[in-house]
Amino acid sequence: MVEKQPRKLKNMIRDSIGLDSRLKRTKGYRWISSIKDSEIPSFVPSSSLTIILLMMFSIFILGGGIYNIMERPLAITPGPSRSWTFYVPYDINRQTLNESILAMLLFLMGIAGYFTYYLSTRYVYSPRRAWIIALIGISVLVIAFVGSQYSLDLKVPGI
Secondary structure: OOOHHHHHHHHHHHHHHHHHHHHHOOHHHHHHHHHHHOOOOOOOOOHHHHHHHHHHHHHHHHOOHHHHHHHOOOOOEEOHHHOEEOOOOOOOOOOOHHHHHHHHHHHHHHHHHHHHHHHHOOOOOOHHHHHHHHHHHHHHHHHHHHHHHHHHHHHOOOO
């Protein structure tokens, strides 16, 4: 029993070496190895640029950009008592162009507030500067939150 295990191992090694040498003789392998040797130019964007583009795309989607492209809504609509409003009152399923732009700006303000608050953690040895930057970030974040709640309350009162 002890003698058969090394033979199986030797057969497995021999078969794998044979498979590799057989693969190297194929046309596809020779073609890929010739491409490997040539220099292919490639462009790799920076990670910060990629993150900024993804954030802008997310803000566009969350703000209703696809709805604006597909439906082409009005900028303002007639409101109650013969006045014009920038939002569609009492309807959560429709929006105006100005309403979606406001939503995108409020999302952008919220992200800017979070990012400013994050930057305040870098000033460990300057606590006064860190405190001021943290307050600026929190205040921008609170303004964005209150603005979004106010616009939602204008649209559907009583929520």
